[in-house]
Each structure stands twice: as structure tokens, then as C-alpha cells.
Amino acid sequence: MSSGISIRHDIVPQLEQLLGPEAVFVSDLQRYSIDGVLPTAVARPGSAEQIPALLKIANEQNWTVVSFGGGTRQQVGQTIERIDIVLSTERLDKIENYDPGDLTIAVQSGARVDSVSTACAQHRQLLALEAPAGATIGGALAANESGPLRAGFGAPRDFCIGVNFVTGDGVKGRGGGRVVKNVAGYDLMKLMIGSFGTLGVIVSANFKLFPLAQQTATFITEFDSVAQAIQVRDWLLRSPLAPISAELINPTASEYLTNRAPRDPDSWAPEAPSQQKKRWMLALRFAGSDRLLARCRKELAFASPRDLTEAEQMAFWRAVAGFEATAIERHRNGMIFHVSAPLAESQNVIEAAQGAATDYNFVASTIARVTVGTLVIAFLPLAVDPPGATQFASAASHFRSRLSRGASAVVMRCPLEAKPQFDLWGSTPSDIALMRKIKRAFDPNNILNRGRFLVE
Ligand SMILES: Cc1cc2nc3c(=O)[nH]c(=O)nc-3n(C[C@H](O)[C@H](O)[C@H](O)COP(=O)(O)OP(=O)(O)OC[C@H]3O[C@@H](n4cnc5c(N)ncnc54)[C@H](O)[C@@H]3O)c2cc1C
Known part of the structure; x- marks a missing residue:
């Protein structure tokens, strides 16, 4: 097999020969850079049939390849040290x-x-x-x-x-x-x-x-503590009600959903507290007929929820889905976890995140999907002194140490300089040997996304 370095000069002509010149470009590479690493070339196959040929030659020549869609989640994992080809799927859009x-x-x-x-x-x-x-x-x-x-x-x-x-x-x-x-x-x-x-x-x-449902209804109940909100969640799990969304939102995150005033994302200063005290929010969305929604209203009456108007619903759920982007827009140096945990552990995860964040000078901003056990947690550095790279690692390690073995907390995003300091994926899974075997079977020369994952 040829060495990657000597072959790299040949990448563009060989790709052009294989895919046609219109499918290969070497300008505007910045758009495809990942963690500051630029690819040598971008290949945009015009047909699905070109992909096997492209990967065969990349495999033979030891060219590293990164599949690239919209690029919204390319920061995940460790920094890739070399990207020979970005394989953009943008022309395969039918x-x-x-x-x-x-x-x-x-x-x-x-x-x-x-x-x-x-x-x-x-x-x-x-x-x-x-x-x-x-x-x-x-x-x-x-x-x-x-x-x-x-x-x-x-x-x-x-x-x-x-x-x-x-x-x-x-x-x-x-x-x-x-x-x-x-x-x-x-x-x-x-x-x-x-x-x-x-x-x-x-x-x-x-x-x-x-x-598509005829209509939806969204009910929001506020609480003074996470424990009270979890009690209602537990009631919901026992009830026949089946929400299409059920989110428990901590007071800091609820601030993000409602206070969208612009902010300097590089600022380390704490945000100005809003005038109104924020509380824990449980947001439940139901879909169905008038009759079904009336039943949900009746069953939930004991919690005195606020019933959002149609326009409020749209804005609210758009803000919830965009929470991660908003957190990073407002704090470029935030660290985002995606946590998965048994439902019985929801409260523990939320409290563990708050504790670890506070101990290391962050504030935890949490949205928990409390009927499925997944959580998006942003650790936002609010100290006037910027946190050092190791502080992100310590906070993550402290947080993970408080979770059960059945839970996982993956760091989806953190500052570039913090990435080498710790394992972004969490503890080594028990089936790592099997994962390595699968990787070798599918990608024997490890050309795909090389360097990002622990299975290599
Ligand atoms: C409600 C919601 C909110 C979200 N908010 C955010 C957010 O705020 N910020 C954020 O960064 N992400 C967010 N995400 C996640 C992210 O946007 C998704 O993962 C997204 O769908 C990735 O698509 P993409 O085309 O941008 O992929 P890319 O970013 O291009 O790629 C993502 C990964 O998939 C691989 N990949 C891409 N295309 C292919 C392919 N054809 N075959 C094999 N592998 C491929 C890439 O190599 C890379 O590892 C959110 C997701 C959801 C559901």
C-alpha cells in the first residue's frame, strides 16, 4: 500500500478521472473544514453508483474520507488529524x-x-x-x-x-x-x-x-423543585396519556427559551438575571382529535398547567429543538452532553449535572426528555476567568462519576483545546472488542472518519 503523504498530490487528478471534473473541487475548502482541518479535495458524486468506485480507490490508496451532509454535526468526537477527501452528498438529493x-x-x-x-x-x-x-x-x-x-x-x-x-x-x-x-x-x-x-x-x-395530527395542544406546568416535576412525570408514565413530547426544563434552560436577547458569545460575564424568577417547567405536547385533547386537559387539570395558543406552541417547540444551537450561540465555549439514562435515574442525572457544573464553575442548562430517558445538558462557563482546557475534562469526569453504569454521557461539543484532555465518548464500552471487529470488517483500512473514535 502506498503512503498517504506521497499519494496526496495525486488525489485531485485521480478523482477527476473517476468522477468527472465537475464533481471535484478544491476551492472554498473552508466550508468543509472540521475543527480547523481542511480537506485536500471535496468529491461530490453525481450518482450513487460512483460511491463504491470512489471508496475502492480511496481504500487502495489509503486516502482518508469523511462523509459530509449539511455539516451541522461535524464537530463530534476527537479532531481528525488528516482529511484527504470530503465526500459531500449534496448532489444526491432526490x-x-x-x-x-x-x-x-x-x-x-x-x-x-x-x-x-x-x-x-x-x-x-x-x-x-x-x-x-x-x-x-x-x-x-x-x-x-x-x-x-x-x-x-x-x-x-x-x-x-x-x-x-x-x-x-x-x-x-x-x-x-x-x-x-x-x-x-x-x-x-x-x-x-x-x-x-x-x-x-x-x-x-x-x-x-x-x-399528521389534526391538531396539537401543549400544557406547561411550573414547579419549585425537580422532585415535584418528577412526581408528575411518574404519574404521567402510569396514566393512559401518551404525549408526543414531554420535556422537563431546568430554570436556566427555561431562561434560554424565553429570554432570547442577543449576547456576546465570547463573554465570560454572567448573564443579567431576568426580572422574573424562573422555575422548573414540565412541557407536555399531545396530538389528536378535539375529544382526545379535551381528555388530556381534564386529566391534567390537577397540575393547573398553562395551555399554549397555537402560535405560542410553534414558537415554544422551535425554541426547544433549537436549544443546543442557542446555548452555543450565546456561549461559544459551552460543553454539550447528550445523556441517556434509565427513567428511574432522571432526577439523579439532573442533580449530578447541576452539582458537577457548580463545582467546576459552570452552570448546567438542562432539557430532559423525561418519558424516554435522553437529556441534552449544556455546561455553560459563566466565570469571569475563562475555564482552562482541563476544567472541562474535570467537570465531565465528575459528572460521569455520579451516574449509574446504565447511563452514558457523551460530549457532543466542547472547545477545541479541551478535546485532547479527555474521552469525549465516555467510559470504554464493555463490547469494545466486538465494535473493533465490526469496524475492521466494514472498513478494513480505517479510511472513514479516521481519528475521531475510540474503536480504531
Ligand atoms: C432536535 C435536534 C436539534 C439539534 N440541534 C443541533 C445543534 O444545535 N447543533 C448541532 O451541531 N447539532 C444539532 N443536532 C444534531 C445534528 O444536526 C444532526 O445530527 C444532523 O441531522 C446531522 O446532519 P448533517 O447532514 O448536518 O450531518 P453532518 O454534520 O454532515 O455529519 C454528521 C455525521 O454523520 C456522518 N455522515 C454524514 N452524511 C453521511 C452519510 N451519507 N453516510 C454516512 N455518514 C454520514 C458524518 O461523517 C458525521 O460523522 C440536532 C438534532 C436534533 C434532532
Whole structure:
């Protein structure tokens, strides 16, 4: 095998020969830089058929490749030391097949989540994939993230019914299928979803859609303590009510959802406290007929919630989905955790985050999806002195040490200089040996996203 350095000069001509000059570019590389590392070239295949050929040659030549969708989540993991090729899926943006009668859709991986959602909404159907503007189908699947709708519709693994992909060594693969009942190859599909582009390039995917609800209602109850809010959550879990979103929001996060005044993101000064004291908020969203919503209203009357108007609902849920972006916009040096924990541990996780954040001079801003056990927690440095790189590592380690073995806390974002100080993914999973074997089988020369993950 050739050494990466001597071959790199050949990348562009070889790519041009393979894909055509219109599919390769070396200008505007800044747009594709990841943690400040620029790629040598950007390849934009115009057809799915070009991807196996591209990966085969990259594999032979030891060119490192990063799949790139909208680029909204490229900061995840350790800094990649070298990027030979960014494989941008932007030209693979077609809806391949949409069968509204069957509630299924097949789309190429570079299609934008928002445009596919719009196409489905025209038929009063819902693609339950949530993602910020610009995010693509492939990126959303690779990151397997979910937002407030997870309570009602599950995570991408639950409603994606098939993926087509190409492994690191250029072999085409398929998991699942086009129909909802298909179960063959289900595990391969699950493997690709959430693998952050380390095992292969997702080329296209099929989804199960949901009918769009006639209407929704959102009820917000405020509490003085997390314990009181968790009591109502526990009641909800025992009740027949089935919210499509159920978010427990701590007082600092509720400040972010309501006080959107601009702020210098590099400032270390504490934010000016709002005039009104913020409290813990439990926000529940239900979807369905007038009758169903009336029943929810009646059952929840004991908690005296506020019933949001339609316009308030839209603004509120947009703010909840955009919480992470808002936190980082306002504090460029924030650290974002995605936590997954058993439901019985919700209160402990929230309190552990508050404790660890306070001990290391951060403030924890938390949104907890309390019927599914996932939490987005921002550690915001509010000290007048900027925190040192090791302070992020110490705060994370302290936080993780207070969680049970069944919980995980992944750092999705933190300042660049803090990244080498600690394991962003959390403790080494017990099945690491199996993960390494899978990685070797799918990407034998480790060309995909090299350096980002602990499985290498
Ligand atoms: C409610 C909600 C709010 C969110 N808010 C934020 C936020 O504020 N900030 C933020 O950074 N993220 C946020 N995310 C997460 C992020 O935007 C998603 O993960 C996004 O869908 C990624 O899509 P992308 O096209 O931008 O992927 P990219 O950022 O381009 O890539 C993400 C990962 O997927 C891999 N990848 C991309 N395309 C493919 C492919 N075709 N095949 C294989 N691997 C691929 C990449 O290599 C990379 O590892 C949010 C997600 C949700 C659900």
C-alpha cells in the first residue's frame, strides 16, 4: 500500500478521472473544514453508483474520507488529524419514491431533512426525523439523534425501515427494505444508524411516515423543585396519556427559551438575571382529535398547567429543538452532553449535572426528555476567568462519576483545546472488542472518519 503523504498530490487528478471534473473541487475548502482541518479535495458524486468506485480507490490508496451532509454535526468526537477527501452528498438529493398511500418514502442521503418533511406535509404526513436547517437524511441517520418528538414517534432506528450503503472498502450493502414489514437484514440497518459515518456511506434510506395530527395542544406546568416535576412525570408514565413530547426544563434552560436577547458569545460575564424568577417547567405536547385533547386537559387539570395558543406552541417547540444551537450561540465555549439514562435515574442525572457544573464553575442548562430517558445538558462557563482546557475534562469526569453504569454521557461539543484532555465518548464500552471487529470488517483500512473514535 502506498503512503498517504506521497499519494496526496495525486488525489485531485485521480478523482477527476473517476468522477468527472465537475464533481471535484478544491476551492472554498473552508466550508468543509472540521475543527480547523481542511480537506485536500471535496468529491461530490453525481450518482450513487460512483460511491463504491470512489471508496475502492480511496481504500487502495489509503486516502482518508469523511462523509459530509449539511455539516451541522461535524464537530463530534476527537479532531481528525488528516482529511484527504470530503465526500459531500449534496448532489444526491432526490426523493426516489414516495407512496403516500403506503405511508413510506425512499430518499437519497443528501436530501435535506426539511425539504423531505415539506414534501410529506403536502400529503398531511409526517417524517418524524428532527434536525436543524441544512441537515441531510444521511447525516441525521448517521448521528441517530432525536428531538422533542421522540416521545411520540421514537428515534430514527424506530421509523427508518431500510438503508442502502457502501462500506469503507467499497462494497454495496443493504439493511431492511422498502416495506414496513420487512425484517431481513434489520441489524445491518441498525448498525449503520448511529455509526457516525465510521462503517460506511449511507446512500439512500426508506422511512415509515405517520399521519399528521389534526391538531396539537401543549400544557406547561411550573414547579419549585425537580422532585415535584418528577412526581408528575411518574404519574404521567402510569396514566393512559401518551404525549408526543414531554420535556422537563431546568430554570436556566427555561431562561434560554424565553429570554432570547442577543449576547456576546465570547463573554465570560454572567448573564443579567431576568426580572422574573424562573422555575422548573414540565412541557407536555399531545396530538389528536378535539375529544382526545379535551381528555388530556381534564386529566391534567390537577397540575393547573398553562395551555399554549397555537402560535405560542410553534414558537415554544422551535425554541426547544433549537436549544443546543442557542446555548452555543450565546456561549461559544459551552460543553454539550447528550445523556441517556434509565427513567428511574432522571432526577439523579439532573442533580449530578447541576452539582458537577457548580463545582467546576459552570452552570448546567438542562432539557430532559423525561418519558424516554435522553437529556441534552449544556455546561455553560459563566466565570469571569475563562475555564482552562482541563476544567472541562474535570467537570465531565465528575459528572460521569455520579451516574449509574446504565447511563452514558457523551460530549457532543466542547472547545477545541479541551478535546485532547479527555474521552469525549465516555467510559470504554464493555463490547469494545466486538465494535473493533465490526469496524475492521466494514472498513478494513480505517479510511472513514479516521481519528475521531475510540474503536480504531
Ligand atoms: C432536535 C435536534 C436539534 C439539534 N440541534 C443541533 C445543534 O444545535 N447543533 C448541532 O451541531 N447539532 C444539532 N443536532 C444534531 C445534528 O444536526 C444532526 O445530527 C444532523 O441531522 C446531522 O446532519 P448533517 O447532514 O448536518 O450531518 P453532518 O454534520 O454532515 O455529519 C454528521 C455525521 O454523520 C456522518 N455522515 C454524514 N452524511 C453521511 C452519510 N451519507 N453516510 C454516512 N455518514 C454520514 C458524518 O461523517 C458525521 O460523522 C440536532 C438534532 C436534533 C434532532
